[in-house]
Amino acid sequence: MHTFPPPEFGDAPIQGLEREYPPGVEAVHVHDHHSQVMYAVNGSMTVETSEGIWVLPPHRALWIPAGIAHTFKHTRAISLRTVYVKNGTVGIPNWQRCSVLNVSALVRELILACAQLPGTYGNADRETRLGMVLLDHLTLLEQDAFYLPEPVDKRAVRAANMVKTCPNDTRSLRDIAYEVGASARTLERLFSADTGMGFGAWRLRLRLMIALEYLAAGESVTCTAAAVGYENASSFIAVFRSVFGCSPAKYFAKD
DSSP, X not given: OBOOOOOOOOSOSXXXXXXXXXXXXXXXXXXXXXXXXXEESSSOEEEEOSSEEEEEXXXXXXXXXXXXXXXXXXSSOEEEXXXXXXXXXXXXXXXXXXXXXXXXXXXXXXXXXXXTOOSOOTTOHHHHHHHHHHHHHHTTSXXXXXXXXXXXXXXXXXXXXXXXXXXXOOOOHHHHHHHTTSXXXXXXXXXXXXXXXXXXXXXXXXXXXXXXXXXXXXXXXXXXXXXXXXXXXXXXXXXXXXXXXXXXXXXXXXX
């Protein structure tokens, strides 16, 4: 796990940070007085909070409200650009939960520019206008609801960790429930109560989340399909298309 010094916040309403990260898992971050936009210029990262898990390829950014602890991991080096927005800033989005944003070409350039803003610039017109333009355009972006909610009950957590450890495990719900000391009906009920979806739907979403990580890291569709429990690439592509509305190739070709 890597540990980097936190940003040195000044009095600026909007400031940025440019940082290069080697492959690995980053230490827990939390900023009590600043929300943030996290965006990887290249590569892909997986961000985890107590609410759930998000996979972010280069055409997506994540809005994290102030006060939410998070970690992120990446199998390859990434160039991370972060924009911090101080609580009470005029125009700050009123999003109380993490939100995935489909980044347009314009917003990408705005994020890159705002990531260079210093912690202190007073009422400088240029910097203030630049930050306000970014906030205006963030609220216009399409949001993506695809993420993985985390279970809470200890038995459901154990089952979830089993699937995370071995996503190509094809055992039935009954077999996994037996391993964690619950009946199939109980485990199904626990997942529905904690995550809003049954175990089968949750496992499917987990597999697709892991598949996004593999694909973003440059793995082939065939290798990715096998890694997440599909017999062949065709069946994997069919499921991927049914969820995301396009093939893996088109998904990662988005601007």
